[in-house]
Amino acid sequence: MTRLELRHMRKSFGALEVLAGVSLDVGAGEFVSILGPSGAGKSTLFQLLTGAIRGEGDMRFDGAPLDGARFAFMPQRDALMPWRRVIDNATLGLEVQGMTRRAARERVAPLFAEFGLAGFERAWPAELSGGMRQRAALLRTVVQQRDMLLLDEPFGALDALTRAAMQRWLEGMWRSHRWTALLITHDVREAVLLSDRIYVLSARPARVVREVAVPLPRPRTDSAALAREAAAIEAGILDTLLGQPTPINDHPMENRND
């Protein structure tokens, strides 16, 4: 079932055209990535979705025009508030929704172990490592119990090793929760590891140049055979991103193309 439908989204800032008609779908329980070069307007797309800015085009959710309050948004970097303890950062969305601080804490506290943050409820964000901060930010995002997660380059600021660990961890979390999620990234490997489908965007003004399905079984980090298949998909996407001519449908793993 398709939950989010975007049709011909366009956005310009003055004379600068950022989005040149982007269309995409996200199904229920599907993990979809938007992959594109830096500055392609990926974050602009999220700003349209969260209502921070307005643009042209049609945005629908479950068939009805998008009315806001559908998304839990995780911004680039972690956006943890340094003046709130980790647990109070995690409850932020619930408090904004009108829940009392005590009720919100009771809802959030049992999740700390699953997010690898047990014992750090009363810590300040400054006391956490980079990976822990990202997990706290994701916890803050998922407890809002919105219909869909918007993840804007969540691991972009981490060192390579921590990033790889976080990607594996997120894949595991997604397998047990099956969130409907839209991820922005410029990391091809991350997109292939995590996604069911990938939309590859062009440089600005952004349009979808390719849609790639990733029908690999999960978990994807277990076998060498899977790693080879993933590498082939990654190579195909890189060719597209780097502007080399790639024959359409040259790979058995890509069965849907725009």
Next chain:
Amino acid sequence: MTALAKLAPAATAFALLLLAWELYARLGGIAPTVLPAPSRVLAQAWENRAALAENTLPTIRATLAGFACSLVAAFVLSALVDFLAPLRRALFPLLIASQTLPLVAIAPLVVLWFGFGLLPKILLVALVTFFPMMVALVEGYAATSAEISQMLAAMGAGRRRIFWLARLPSALPYFFAGLRISITYAVVGAIFAEYAGAAKGLGIYMLSAKNNFRPDLVLAAVAVSSALTLALFGLAVLVQRLAMPWEKAGRDRRAEPSERRS
């Protein structure tokens, strides 16, 4: 390094300065009515402790009352300005102009208009302390992370909610920086106001000591006012520590590179 060890260089420099002054005043053949030695200042301060204390209390009262008014005004106005951008453009030139007024000329006028009571002192203390706090708060609001604001908006928070949840806490470090500057002006502002006319207070005490050719008592009052300012500054630092416990957590972590891992 302990706090005591950190203080040692400053204490040594201060002690050496006093010692040089003492030696120069004693051995240089200078009349104590021109330059009294520190030991004389101290002795006279002790002898006149009742009068000094009696004149210190009104100064403390004026300083604290003026500073409290200034604080409330800075908070209210900065919040208004944060919500109404045109107000900011209307007010800031006036506020900057207020900082160009020479206190020497303004203080007697304010006393002339508002009398010898507490009000002119409050006004003058507020005049000199308001601006640094106001500017610090307004800049602090503006320093709020755009990502935090966008995230809160996506959560459904309105403009006022974002102010309380994000903009005000973001402004705290800036506010305390402004507060520390302000508070060092506060006592001086009160003394200026008293100098221009008061029944009691360190300012009027200095004036009458000077007129009686008692530089030792002038300096004793100066020492008291310095001590007052230092005490208020220390209080501001203490309040900042209590109000922003996460700052210390951040410093401790940066100071110690070993990672706490899950």
